[in-house]
Amino acid sequence: MKKFSIGIMFLLFMGVLIGCSSSEEASGEDGGEVKLSLWHPEGDTSEAYKEIIKEFNKEYEGEIEAEMTFIPRGNKYAYEDKVSAGATSNTLPDLLALDGPNVANYADSGIIQPIDGLVENQDDFVDSIIQQGTFEDQLYTVGPTESTVALFYNADMLSEAGIEPPKAGEEAWTWEEFYEAAKQLTDKEKDIYGVNWTLDYGEWIIYFTGPAVWSNGGSFISEDGSAADGYVNGPEAVEALEYLQKFTEEGLVNLQPTPTEFEDGKAAMMLMGSWEWSKLQNYPDTEWGITYYPKSPDGEQVSPSGDWNWGISTSTQHKEEAATLLNYMMNKENVVKISEVENKPAARHSSFEMMEEWEQEPLNVLKDQVLNSAHPRPTTPSYPVLSTKYGQAVQNIFLGGDVQEELDKLAEEVEKDMQRKGQ
């Protein structure tokens, strides 16, 4: 009897192990109802998405049932790690959210598929979101929201110093004006820094320093995406980073700031993402405004762009239904809903017009940047190497490293990766 039960236990155990590896594709066909799975990073939008999915399931009851899983992200790459693991174990969902710069890498690896012709009202999306979702002339992703980086300022401090921030894109500060303002506003005795910028180790660095490079006429890679040497370490990029290095070298920026340095009145200005304005509402004592990302003396005013997108995975069995769901999530009203909970610019013109707050100061600056000066990050399968190593190089530059040397090293690494990917 005992031996028998041991045998049973052993079988059960093996069953569990085998069960773990078998796929879960079986559902859908016989019940008539198609089941769709979605992944999205956990965050402010979770509630909005939950609501949208609930409404969708009600509307398509008996036909499609969607389920969205929210995955923690952190300030690094936890969500991306999960997607990588999903691709390896063939457990990707039907629809997955991905950060803009990953589009090329995911498309090139064949985990998301082209959605040309499947997106309704494609013309209504802002240019930058379509550019971001396009790889090798095919559209792979669309997203509900956009983002940008602008210069937040402490209104009291600026007026005290007699500094008037620009009100229109054409009048945006040049590098020199921005530098002078930062220098004037820095007060070492009172521990007040001229500018605050975050130095986390994820995607942020390439995102927030990108406009300096682009505005100066530089770029990270060649236009066809086949070369980095001579671009990321080209004279324009070097000049841009030498300019930013001045801020850290002269102590106009705190290299290890507290998360609320600007809010606490310990920094007069802040180069920060568009999402930050809603957090500033919690500090009613600080009078703040927003002005444009400063431009290179000889260049255009440029701002970064890009946000989370939705792509349809290649492993889905229900592309048509996935597209239906995608269009539902991206309809005018839902885009407004998602944008509003996240306080982000909407990625559709018609939705953006419905959001009146963005017509007025100070948010109009963000809207203006999204519509008129947005620049996507480079699309290349080598982007993960570029972004990570660029972040590390800029870290070293801000700590006093030689700009040309650091960028040369970076270019070499990216070139090597491009050659490997090109094989």
Added chain:
Amino acid sequence: MEWLLNRIQGGKAVRLSLTYGQQKKWLGFLFSVPALVLLFTFLILPVGLAFVYSFMEYNMLNPQGKTFTGLSNYARLFQDAIFFTALKNTLYFSVLVVPLQCAVALGLAILVNKKVKTAVIGRVFFFSPVVTSMVVVAILWTFLYNVDSGLINSALNFFGIPSQPFLLSEGQAMNSIIFMSVWQGAGFQMMIFLAGLKDVPETLYEAADIDGANAWQKFWNVTLPSLKNVTGFVLMITTIQAFRLFIQPYVMTNGGPSDSTKTLVFILYENGFQFRDVGYSSAIAVVFFLVVLSVSLILKKVLNQ
């Protein structure tokens, strides 16, 4: 157990005409099956796969497209300057952390090996960093090491010493991590030493007292020799642990400044998960395995002498 064996002996198993010894063997095997299955699935299989993948070009996002490329990953590895930097950093960390951490742990163990109430509080106090998540500890120490507002620099300034850059300096970042790691980890080795100390017979100390030995002589001639086996074990696990350094640089410095805190496991993670280059990452893992294995074998040989 015996009851079970008897039952089987008198029951079905007899029909299989096994001897008692054979039955015992089979039963032993059966009992170990769950553990063996787990061991195989989660330990032996991944190691074996890493070895196989290290000879492949394998993009994590495209597992179907993996191809054998022979030794190319290894060839690339031995031309990769960052790999050697990481190897050097890992060795530097281990060489400093292992003796330091063991010495601190032994010191703490002796300190709290008293039969008074405060010693118990001390044990809890010194052990608490060990049970705290390393990520949490690393974040806290990042604040402590802050140039402008960190507690450590405030303390230094109080004594008239100028602020140090700590994590922002190429020269100090790794040492800062070492200091913090010793603080975090020593409590664990302290517990093992403490168990060892409890086993040292009281009579030896009494004999030493009669011979007129002072405290230092007692430590050197009684305590240390009695702890020989424990010390060997502690050195071994601390070394292996030290080689696996990852969380601290990942959270506190991101491998910087100028790669000064990049370790083998850090570049393994970076290549595998961020760059999704499973083949290359596996090659690093295999080399890492060989390095740890050889260091452990050498250490074992030295300790046995």
